[in-house]
Amino acid sequence: MSDFFATMLASGASPNSLRSYGLALLRWWRFLAAIGVSWDRATPVEARDFVLWMRVVGPVGRPSGYAPTTINHALAVVKAFYVDRAAAGQGPLVNLIPSAAHRAGRQVQAHHNPMAPFTAGRRAPLRQKILDRLPRSLPDGMFDALFAALGSHRDRALLAFYVSTGARASELLGVSVDHIDPGEQRIGVHRKGSGRLQWLPASADSFVWLRLYEQQLDRPDGERALWLTRRRPVRPLTYSATRRMLQRANLSLGTSWTLHDLRHTAAQRMIEDPNLSLTDVQWVLGHAHLTTTQIYLRSRTDEVVARVLEHHRTRRDRPTEMPPAAGYTRDVLDVLLSGGRRG
Template identity: 30%
Template sequence: MTALRQAVRTYLDHLTVERGLSRNTLASYRRDLDRYLESLTAAGITELAAVTPADLTRHLLVLREGTPEHPPLSAASAARAVSAVRGLHRFAAREGLAAHDVSRDVKPPAPPRRLPKALDVDQVTRLLEAVTGDEPLALRDRALLEFLYGTGARISETVGLAVDDVDDAVVTLHGKGGRTRLVPLGSYARAALDAYLVRGRPSLAAAGRGTPAVFLNARGGALSRQSAWTILHRAAAAAGLPVEGAHAVSPHTLRHSYATHLLDGGADVRVVQELLGHASVTTTQVYTLVTVDRLREVYATAHPRAR
């Protein structure tokens, strides 16, 4: 194993054990750092101590411009990739693998500030009412959609939900970095979940080998993220909502809608931060831009002196 590859492996082990990053984040870091090693190797660099700021800058330019093997990255993806590389160099300097941190003066590109997509209340209602029937899979699909919108849970938190995580009026969600939080369960989500747990899940579980997961597939195993996406897309299509293109409905659309509707209803941004499981309130504040934008629309159409 080369010195570069060993340094990356040691750094990823550190992130796993000491930082407790999620599996998805670690996978992204691994891909980013593998591409960085390709860039260094192509330049004839065999150890981190030999890397210069110019090497890092060149790598960043390649990320944004692309190569025949790799398409250009967006500003957000490039920012994540450079953050992974900077973290590697900070770690190398701290652990004595390099004399100093050459990435200190290299800044990742600032990602554009995008407003999250959100459905309005009528669209959400159409989506949630698109699933009909009382067979086990229909009960599961309805419970899944009500749960996503009723709790604002990430899709990974939803498919990872265990039966013991569900209490009478709250659920325990296991979020990024091993953090857990309690989220209230509204009456609609509670009713749909109860109907599924009593009349749907036992039939599905009978086909499997026993799993604590709440949401099961037809074989009795835990529902996958991909299957949950399929369920949502099927319901969105039935409700006449977009399933392709920039405005396609996704599990995160329901999370965005959850946050936006809470803020529209007067919820404090700090409370919404806690409900969403954001480590920083800055992340949550992006949703306030959505509500301000909506206020501008209402003002423009309703006030006689607006235009």
């Protein structure tokens, strides 16, 4: 397995990608250990049972199994691992994770017309169907309630930066003290995947809460991480601890908001601002493709329902009396339709 990760590193994979691939392979290795099959003896039958196991036995706190996106990611990682091992002359000769081309017996989109858009192909065997869901964002009232439920200036500063910068959870947690610019109201984050430094604009309130957080903080000498734990020993704040912080606030409110919902909230707020273009929002969010940003253009369910109800109300209040036809006066119509006589 170390050779596989060495190949990923040589290909420019980021530490986050290595961690993601490592966790997916660890899940596959644990499944093989449970059924008593070595990795180089696995067959498509074990791959099928692996998917069935993930659909039923999920992580702690989720009784309905792993999410479809997690299952598809695990299949992609396992397939990439066996491709690498086959190239090295190890493992099965045929990859045990089938592809859509394998089902069709030909290469998908092999003779695609470059002037025409790509069409959605058939889903590969074992891959899970992904529901087309709208990004979940917090309405202003719910965000205010969540903000009030937080217990420290650090947590409030984090929440304010999340909804004003649109940064990913890991990106904001990785900010160092030398990447804060209150004068320009910017914060520097290293983008997920590419690792490049990007300075994102943030709200003035974010820096106010950041200042209050720093006044209460006893920062150890030489510690460069911006976000630190409140309990000793003081160390950089982790993703798990930040998620737990949000879970405590959710518990008090009876909600289930996630850190990624805060990024969706920032995106939705920027999309609704007529002074910002779609490419502006794409730059802030760090999307490689504009089509990814376009998902925020679709209306949320509550907005559609409110507009349709308003449509029904306006139709109910609309006068039903029809205006006179062209060329006829009201008194002439009264004579023609009611049988009355003109005086």
